[in-house]
Amino acid sequence: xxxxxxxxxxxxxxxxxxxxxxxxxxxxxxxxxxxxxxxxxxxxxxxxxxxxxxxxxxxxxxxxxxxxxxxxxxxxxxxxxxxxxxxxxxxxxxxxxxxxxxxxxxxxxxxxxxxxxxxxxxxxxxxxxxxxxxxxxxxxxxxxxxxxxxxxxxxxxxxxxxxxxxxxxxxxxxxxxxxxxxxxxxxxxxxxxxxxxxxxxxxxxxxxxxxxxxxxxxxxxxxxxxxxxxxxxxxxxxxxxxxxxxxxxxxxxxxxxxxxxxxxxxxxxxxxxxxxxxxxxxxxxxxxxxxxxxxxxxxxxxxxxxxxxxxxxxxxxxxxxxxxxxxxxxxxxxxxxxxxxxxxxxxxxxxxxxxxx
Ligand code: PBG
Numbered sequence: 001x002x003x004x005x006x007x008x009x010x011x012x013x014x015x016x017x018x019x020x021x022x023x024x025x026x027x028x029x030x031x032x033x034x035x036x037x038x039x040x041x042x043x044x045x046x047x048x049x050x051x052x053x054x055x056x057x058x059x060x061x062x063x064x065x066x067x068x069x070x071x072x073x074x075x076x077x078x079x080x081x082x083x084x085x086x087x088x089x090x091x092x093x094x095x096x097x098x099x100x101x102x103x104x105x106x107x108x109x110x111x112x113x114x115x116x117x118x119x120x121x122x123x124x125x126x127x128x129x130x131x132x133x134x135x136x137x138x139x140x141x142x143x144x145x146x147x148x149x150x151x152x153x154x155x156x157x158x159x160x161x162x163x164x165x166x167x168x169x170x171x172x173x174x175x176x177x178x179x180x181x182x183x184x185x186x187x188x189x190x191x192x193x194x195x196x197x198x199x200x201x202x203x204x205x206x207x208x209x210x211x212x213x214x215x216x217x218x219x220x221x222x223x224x225x226x227x228x229x230x231x232x233x234x235x236x237x238x239x240x241x242x243x244x245x246x247x248x249x250x251x252x253x254x255x256x257x258x259x260x261x262x263x264x265x266x267x268x269x270x271x272x273x274x275x276x277x278x279x280x281x282x283x284x285x286x287x288x289x290x291x292x293x294x295x296x297x298x299x300x301x302x303x304x305x306x307x308x309x310x311x312x313x314x315x316x317x318x319x320x321x322x323x324x325x326x327x328x329x330x331x332x333x334x335x336x337x338x339x340x341x342x343x344x345x346x347x348x349x350x351x352x353x354x355x356x357x
Contacts, residue, residue: 234309295340
């Protein structure tokens, strides 16, 4: 020991006594201010653009649209400025505009003529969404069309599945609902949908849909699972838009508890096992931690749904002059991308794409 100490050159002893190997490589003291000034990389827009980590493109956005019966109908949704219930002819025009902007795709929701306790129009070949998909695909074969697969817009009681039991015992029955969902997905695929997106949160629905699609030759139709969908207060304006507020109770026995992040990862794992091609987190901004976890954990594309309440909240503040529309819109979308979303379902899709040019 003594010998080695003595034989070690003094400068080596001096340095190793003070610094760990890592510090030797990145000498913190010498690299700190004033050597380092982070503001150097922010001096101009050209510099900021060069070092920007997160980019947005119109192709990242999916625009939600609401199809309703009739012709020439453009019925404003009061809680969602700039959004409408659209008859099929008007919806096609909207899609033409979106396509011209280079938007990644559209997701269609339906407001049917009649609702019943069997959600009959949901899996009717001539249902509102099926007609809308056919019309859009005929006009714009290259526009990516997704459909939301759920029952709540089609049931008289507004729940996402078949209700069994009465009064306090009433509940949505999981397994018998799967058949409606698989049938609905099949009619959407037949109409030409590229992607079906189940949003009902029944257990086993991804597997049931995959099986049904494959059995009928639709191996190429992809499934985007609303894998981690929370029982959220942020869906309020959507329910006005889709006229799908539950007549009794709420969706907490099937949608997830907002407190649960680990459970969200398990939901995603199960949906992947059942054959989901892509996974989604919904809502987006209050659940960015889960978008990030999903991105780090799963190798498939991750979507995030910036839902109606997130949109309306921003719009309400913009209308009052409290927030700047374009800044907040782009900042909110950037934050969702930065958290790890590959694509974003958003009511800002048109305006954001316009800004991105
Ligand atoms: C259908 C569905 C809902 C949304 C998407 N699909 C409503 C709900 O679950 O109550 C919400 C979308 C939004 O708020 O923008 N189940």
